[in-house]
Amino acid sequence: MKRTIQLAVGVLALAVAPLAAQLVVPELTYDVQIEPLKLPGNLNFGEVAGVATNSKGDVFVYTRTGHPTLSLGTARPFAHGGSRMFRFDKTGKYVGEIGQGSYAMLFAEKVKVDPQDNIWVVDQMSNTIMEFDAEGRLVMLLGRKAESEAVPARGAAPPAAPGGGGAGAGGGGAAAGGRAAGPAPQAGAGGRGGAAPDAEGGGGRGRGGPPGAGGAQDVFSRPTDVAWDAAGNIYVADGLGNNSRIAKFDKNGKFVRSWGQTGTANGQFRQPRSIAIDAQGLVYVADAGNRRIQVFDGDGNYKTRFLNVGTPRAICITSGPRQVMYVSNSNVPEDIDVEGNIYKVDLTGKLLGTFGRAGRIAKEFNAVNQLECRTENEVWAAELGNWRVSKITLRGNATN
């Protein structure tokens, strides 16, 4: 582990130099469509947090847009709005909106479609997971939105000003100084108006348990993702706040168990950001803050880990008899000069290839928050930083 950490820091210090790991990983050939979805003239995406497709090829996009609002007039400010979910057909034509005016679409995080074509929406701010049926009716809710917000925000820490991230001293000779050098590649937010959005979560105590263990319940703290096993059991990655755990519920939403707490040991998490389950029921957790993927069985028993995937912030697994995983080594939206490539990985953790880098033009990616494995050669990416959905087509790549 120590060696791995040193290697990771060294690689980050190089920042723009090619990642050492990539040198031995084949570059995959790919094309990208950056406007696969046709929005009506008066609509725009904001930060695109989630993208998913159903069995018919309909596309669902969960985006942070509109005006996140706190209402005045009471000692308790209430939060409203800030995110919307749009639906498109398989040709990319806009169909409509799901959840418009609903109670808990505040800060989009993920959208997933289950095998029955139900649409699951993960909202990071309202701490809820909303299941809609294919017609857009709410079927089930996990979690509960806080009744009101605290102003200033409860426990709002000053922005971690990590070493680097600055633009260098002013004056005539200022070059691009201050590359992000810390292990958490977060740029300082611009000015005092914004704190570092990826300030480390974790450390909270769930009902007297160890830090980040959460409670035996569906009280989430900035949850990030949801997935299901073949039996329909529900697994929630929870999250970026005080909890650092995976919570398991049965298909009816009854709490079964949770595992994990804040930390770096096997079975512990720092910022679990994405979760996927393979055909055998193994649970893959993108443990972004620890720069690894951890693998568990359905009861939470630790199996193995992948340490060669950068900072995994989004993962997906293809369906079919021979499954592969795509892993986004996402940059943060505040810095496009680090990371940003996507790995293709087999389920033992072997790197099959890599493609892309951070940036704003086509075939570059900016802070991918969700990957949708439509097929092994068709992957959709939700980009926080570019406010867009990219449809990726991989071409002529030998698989092994």
Added chain:
Amino acid sequence: MRRALSVPLAAALVLYALPAFAQVKATAQNVPEIPYDSVPNFLKLPPGRYLGEAIGVATNSKGHVFVYTRSANTQLFEFDQNGTFVREIGPGAYNFEFAHSVRVDPQDNIWVVDEGTNTITRFNPEGHITLVLGRRPPAVQGMLQAPLPGPKPPAAKYTFGRPTDVAWDPQGNIFISDGYVNHRVVKFDKNGRFVKQVGSQIPGGEPSQFSTPHGIAVDLNGNVYVADRGNNRMQVFDNNLVLKNIYDNIGVSWTVCISPGPHQYLFTSNSNPNGNTPGSWDITGEIYKMELDGTILGKFGHAGKQLGGFQVVHMMDCRNPDQIFVAEIESWRAQKLLLKPATGTPVRPTTTAAR
């Protein structure tokens, strides 16, 4: 003004407290007057729509007029060349919170600078977002204390602190004035990758420092003109952000624009301060027309709330140098001005201050 430059901190405090006094000292004398008319009711809004603080105004190649306004929500309106309302662009877009600037690039993309969301966003002519610089502070963090405790973090490459304006050079490189929290100018390449900055998160009055850089424009040679509002001056940089000139006889320099074409003109507004302070109307409010080298060709306008007067000009468009659009804060309007030839002797620059 030289003294002010040598004791920037004290001067900045004095200037802040006594803007009128400072501005009258800092304006050139015997400047020719440029006669002008203001077109009455040029922008025609449909019933139920209003301009608020009309913070930004810009025109495209067809003469369409874009106004970025602080209405009930911050909104971006498009009018045609006759002032007829065409549409609202991007209603409810994620980058709209507190308008600051709108500019139209040579490809007719519409760029908006929003100081409430710390973003610079490019809309294509159809009204869809195609580029985003900066990041809106995530709502999930809740309402943060401002200013946050502790030392001010260094300005980062890709995030802004209440940015103010945007401009491009002929190669498409992007220049951003940033702003009220940071005090710098940042250069990005046309793909939005950081190249360089001048200034920092700290305000200052020395050459190449800024105190609220509030407007920016680039000429055909790639030189960068920055309205250094808090320092009562304009600073001119080459394309690599190396200082070339300081023009400090034009008042407060709230905003700047440069006309296109082979002979370019520079306009800057000595806007009267918000709040209509006693005496301020007498000595502020005029707009200067200049050569790029700092020669003042003339001035026009004055503080005032009636049509033809200016109540805090926030931004100008000078795509046609004889037909200027001005957007005002405290009159909730954008005026179309028709300039007539000036008579009189241009005023040569007094300070060419590449120091």
